[in-house]
Amino acid sequence: MEKSKCGRVGRVPSWTIWLVLALTACAAPAAAQQAQPSRFAIDTAAAIDEAVDERGNFGNGVIVDAVLSVDLGRGFEALARPFVQRLSNGEWNRQVWVAALRYQRAGRIGLRVDAGLIPPPVGLANLTLRPHLNPTISQPASLFVPLPPIEPRGPRANLLGGIYPYGANVTVSGAQWDVRAAIIDTSPLRARRIFARANPPQFANVVVGGGITPIVGLRVGASVTHGGWQRAGESPAITADRDATVVTVESEFSVRYTKVSGEWVRDLLETAGGDEVASGWWVQGQQTLAPRWFAAARVERMTSPSAGPLGTLQDFRFTGVEETIGYRVTPDVTIRAGHRARRGFFSTGFDNQLAASVVWWKRWW
Numbered sequence: 001m002e003k004s005k006c007g008r009v010g011r012v013p014s015w016t017i018w019l020v021l022a023l024t025a026c027a028a029p030a031a032a033q034q035a036q037p038s039r040f041a042i043d044t045a046a047a048i049d050e051a052v053d054e055r056g057n058f059g060n061g062v063i064v065d066a067v068l069s070v071d072l073g074r075g076f077e078a079l080a081r082p083f084v085q086r087l088s089n090g091e092w093n094r095q096v097w098v099a100a101l102r103y104q105r106a107g108r109i110g111l112r113v114d115a116g117l118i119p120p121p122v123g124l125a126n127l128t129l130r131p132h133l134n135p136t137i138s139q140p141a142s143l144f145v146p147l148p149p150i151e152p153r154g155p156r157a158n159l160l161g162g163i164y165p166y167g168a169n170v171t172v173s174g175a176q177w178d179v180r181a182a183i184i185d186t187s188p189l190r191a192r193r194i195f196a197r198a199n200p201p202q203f204a205n206v207v208v209g210g211g212i213t214p215i216v217g218l219r220v221g222a223s224v225t226h227g228g229w230q231r232a233g234e235s236p237a238i239t240a241d242r243d244a245t246v247v248t249v250e251s252e253f254s255v256r257y258t259k260v261s262g263e264w265v266r267d268l269l270e271t272a273g274g275d276e277v278a279s280g281w282w283v284q285g286q287q288t289l290a291p292r293w294f295a296a297a298r299v300e301r302m303t304s305p306s307a308g309p310l311g312t313l314q315d316f317r318f319t320g321v322e323e324t325i326g327y328r329v330t331p332d333v334t335i336r337a338g339h340r341a342r343r344g345f346f347s348t349g350f351d352n353q354l355a356a357s358v359v360w361w362k363r364w365w
Contacts, residue, residue: 039071041365047131049357061086063131065097077102079114081164083129087144094195097129097164108174115168117194121182121207122223123160124250124263125282132361135259135286135296136324137338142265144191147278148306148316148345150271153235155200157189159280159302160246160265165192169207178221179210187229188246189267203228203241209248217254222247229269242270257288276313278304296324304345316345334359 044066052058065083072078081098100116120126125143128134142159149156167184183206186192190200209223229244245268252261262283269276280302288294300320305313324338336357341350 038365039073041069041071041363043067043361043363045130045132045359045361047357047359049137049355051137051353051355054352063129065130067098075103075105077104093193095164096194110171110173112171112173113168117164117166118169118182118184120163120165120188121167121169121180121184122188122209122225122246123163123248123265124252124261125160126162126164129162131357131359132334135294135326136284136298136322137336137355137357138322138340140263140282140284140298141300141318141320141342142280142282142302145302145318145344147302147304150269150276150278150305150307150313151235151237151273152307154237154271154307155190155230155234157187157229157244157267157269157278158191159267159278159304160188160248160263161191163188163191165205176213177210180208180223182207184227187227187244188225189229189244189269201228201231201234203231211250218252220249220251222249237272239272244269258285260285273313276305278302280318292328294326294328296326298322302345306345317343318345319343319350332360332362 045063046065047063048060050058050060063083063085065081068080070078079098079100079102080096083093083095083097085093085095087093096117098117098119100114100118103111103113105111125140128139129143143162144158146156146158163184163186165184165186167182169180169182171178171180173179183204185202185204186200187203187205192199205225205227207223207225209221211219211221213219225246227243228241230238230242232238232240247266247268248263250261250263253259260283262281264281265279267278269278280300282298282300284296284298286294286296298321300318302318303315306316307313320340320342322338322340324336326334326336328334336359338355339352340355341352343350
C-alpha cells in the first residue's frame with residue numbers, strides 16, 4: 001500500500017466491518033455445498049499492513065474489496081467491485097471500482113465488450129490494487145504519488161494513476177495477439193473517485209492498444225491514450241482546455257517458478273509554456289522458493305519537470321526500491337515482510353521503512 005508518510009490509522013468505518021461480515025455470512029452456506037455450476041460468483045480480498053520508518057514512526061493501512069459477477073446468459077455478464085482503502089494521509093478511499101456490463105464471445109477470434117464503470121483499459125500497475133495479486137506490500141508509486149506541479153497553482157497529475165473510468169472498451173483476441181479500443185471519460189493522469197466531493201473535470205479520452213504473445217509465458221503490449229487533462233479556468237494560468245498523450249509499454253514473462261513484469265510510461269502534457277514530458281518505469285520480479293515461500297522485489301523511477309518560483313522548469317526524480325519475503329500459511333492467507341526505500345521528488349536522501357502485512361483472499365463460488 002502506498003505510504004508517503006507514516007501515521008496512525010483512524011477508526012475503521014463500521015460499515016466496512018459489516019460489509020465483510022455480510023459477504024462472509026452470505027457465502028458460507030455455499031461453501032458447504034458440493035461444487036456445481038452457478039450464475040453468481042464472488043471473491044473477496046483483504047489486507048492489513050504495518051510499517052515503521054527509521055525515525056520510529058509507525059503507520060498501518062487496510063484494503064478490503066470484492067468482485068461480484070452474474071451470468072445473464074447469451075454471453076452477457078454483470079460485474080461489480082466495491083473497494084475500501086486507507087490512504088497514506090489517513091483518509092478512507094471508498095469506491096465502486098467496477099459496475100459494468102460485459103459481453104463475451106469465445107472462438108478462434110474472441111470478442112469482449114465492457115460498458116459502464118469499466119476496468120482500466122490502460123496500464124499494468126492497476127492490477128496490483130488487488131492485494132492477493134500483488135507480490136509486494138506496496139503498489140507501484142505511479143498509482144498514488146503525484147507528480148510535481150508543472151504550472152504554478154495548476155492541478156497535479158499522476159504518471160499513470162489508478163483509474164476505473166466510465167466508458168466502453170472493445171477487445172478482439174486470437175491465440176497469440178490481442179487489440180483493443182476504448183473511449184473513457186477521464187485522463188489516466190487524473191485520478192477520480194466515484195464518492196468524492198471534488199473530482200477533476202471529465203474529458204473524452206481515446207485509448208488504442210494491443211499485445212502479442214510470441215511464446216507461452218511471454219506477453220508484450222502497448223497503448224496510446226489521447227484526450228483532455230486540464231479544463232480552462234482550473235487555475236489562472238489555464239485559459240484553454242489542454243490535451244495529453246499517454247504512451248505505455250508493458251511486458252510479463254513467466255517461466256517455471258519465476259515471474260517478471262514491468263511497465264514504461266511517457267506523458268506528453270500541453271501547458272501554457274508548451275509541451276512538457278514526464279516519464280517513468282517500474283520492474284518487479286517474483287520467485288517461488290519452496291511450496292509455501294516466495295520472494296519479490298520492485299525497482300521504480302519517475303522523472304517530471306516542476307515549475308519554480310519564477311516559472312522556470314527543472315526536472316526532479318523519484319526512486320523507489322522494495323524487497324519482500326512471503327509465506328503462504330494456507331491457500332487463503334499469506335503473510336509478508338519487507339523493506340522499502342524511497343527518495344521523493346524533492347528529497348535529497350532515501351526514506352527507509354520496514355513493513356509487514358497479512359493478506360486474505362477467498363473465492364466463494
